[in-house]
Amino acid sequence: MADPAGHPRDDLTGPFAQPEAMGFFELLRRLETPGRRFGRAGGAGSEPARIGQRVRLSVATRDVAGFRPAEGDQPARVEAEVLGLLGPEGALPLHVTRWVMSRMSDRWFADAGAEATADRTFLDFCNMLQHRMLALYWRAWADARPEVQAQLGTGGRAAATVAALAGTGLPGTGEAARDSALKTRHATSLAASVHGPERLTRLLSDLVGAPVRLVEFVGHWLEVPRALQTWLGGAHAMLGAGAVVGARVFSRQGRAELRVGPLGLAGYLRLLNDQHLRARLRHAIRFAEGIETDFDLRLVLRRADKPEPRLGRCQLGRTFWLPARTATDADDLRLSAFNAGADRRAA
Incomplete structure (x- = not known):
């Protein structure tokens, strides 16, 4: 089996080789699935495994004392060694650990034909309490690590932080949530205070799947509103001040x-x-650069892919080119003020 990122994971449903060699957190991490998570599944019966402690008087030398896979209706069990209420590192006095081990050394018989069993009553009671405490301890550790949240496919707080950097993860963003996956991939550049050309070209290149280059300071004519035009003997007629x-x-x-x-x-x-693709492209330009700057869109067709001029197969001004002596890329199609929604062909 594999995690949501596609990395292979060990099969813990069958015999598991040397679980004691793993760290406690690593073992719980491999046991978790998106639908069964420690500390959030609604109770011990809905979690991937039961967590307890193996009682001892010696100093802990490893994190995991034992692991038993699930069998039938019996859930998987993880026995921790370095954490818990009992033992030299535990919160309870050491004489309680000695008493528990003494009770476990006794053998009890339910009837004449039953096998001898150890008295684990107090230890099982402690493990019932410790399961919740250790599960929440793991949950606090896992929620603070982006790699664990990414493994489960949710992203958690890390994904929310990256989305906020991209401008899509906060309440009230509305239209900004469009193409959120694309914007999240470029969160670091979108969050930068300096707007360089690569900030926009990389975003658009990822969207259209083709190279994008930005040409700055493109010359164009601005229409002067009639009310602001120069009228001799009237308004805006002072040389060097307002005359045009x-x-x-x-x-x-x-x-x-x-x-x-x-x-x-x-x-x-x-x-x-594709009207939908052009709308996404227009939205990405507005999202990254706002509406202060107009952007013309020039489509460049590779010279080897120029269609032959045939009647009924080409469109004038769009896909029609006369044979030229020198083979060059076709770059004469320019949509003026594309981000403004005009979609008009520039001369």
Whole structure:
């Protein structure tokens, strides 16, 4: 069998070789499954094993004194040696341990035909109490370790912390929870205070499954609202202060270009025609960079995958290219202000 991460785990349902050589926490870790966990399963009968103590007067030399796999209706049992109420390290006085061992050395017969049994009454009573204490002790240790929580597939507090870093794990995040697995994988870069180009390109490359490159300071024309245009003898007519010639201005601020590819023809058509994928891509851009910057999307088709121009098989402006003397990647398709939801072809 394997854990949720795909790593092989020892089979504890049959004979288990040398459980005494393992640490106490390691043995309990291997016994746990997502549906049966110590300290959270609703009682000893619903947990992977019963935990008790093997009574002794000598100093403990190992963590686990013994392990018995489950048989029929009998649950598996783990006997701890270094932890418990009895023994030299236990909380109870040492004379109580001597008394328990003395009682266990006596032999009792239920009737004339029964076999002799040791008197384990007080030890079983202590183990009934210790099971809960040791299970909760293990639970506190396991909940503080990300590797244990990841093994069970829940993630626990570690997953909640990473999700909060990614901006998806807090109440009220709403739309931010979309593609949470993708954002969690890039939590460290999304949480960075400095927004470098790699922060966005790695996120989008993971989403579309293709290389993404960011081109900064892309020039574009900004339309000047009529109320802010210069009128001679009227508003905004002072040279050097507010006067603007024309109804638009050229700017290299506030816009960048995302080059996706080179893509194969299947990936190129998928980005063109898959509305859901484009919506996810648009959401990822807004989530990572906000709405302050406009992003053009340029799709680059690998030159070897250019379709031949045939009537009825190509779309003008999308999948149609005339044969050229030099074979280059097709990068003339650009969607202007893609993150704004326009999806319009730029000239």
